């Protein structure tokens with residue numbers, strides 16, 4: 001009897017597992033591995049790594065012919081380098097991977113609209129497309145504050161796609177700054193002399 005009960009149980013388990021397999025196969029076939037959303041999700045993973053390292057959570061990937069050439073996250077604090085933005089680090093990786101400073105067949109995915117420094121470097125490197133998550137109306141240089149990526153006087157212009165996984169990118173940034181404010185306030189409470 002015990003054996004029969006066990007067999008029945010394992011049949012149930014197998015049935016549940018195969019149902020899960022079927023659902024997972026269905027779900028993964030729904031994700032288009034060449035889509036903007038897929039590559040942005042890879043940039044978001046980099047942003048999450050920045051968050052874990054207590055860096056402003058911005059991540060970037062560079063893609064050529066559907067292949068990811070470079071992945072990077074913001075490392076300004078870790079490297080003590082004001083230029084160590086995710087886009088800059090990803091571009092350096094892509095130059096090395098291709099052995100060329102021209103990235104005109106490459107697309108850059110970044111979770112937040114690039115700043116003027118990164119946008120300037122993107123134009124120098126002649127990237128084909130820039131795809132970003134959340135806009136930055138205060139300091140963005142892809143149409144937020146200004147548009148260096150499509151400036152009529154510069155010798156290269158990029159195609160821009162904005163708003164890909166924007167909510168996820170923004171939530172990560174908001175969460176990061178909220179936590180930072182809270183821990184700064186807690187530190188001030190513990191050490192009022194520092195004020």
Ligand SMILES: [Zn+2]
Nearest residue numbers: 085114115118
């Ligand atoms: Zn930047």
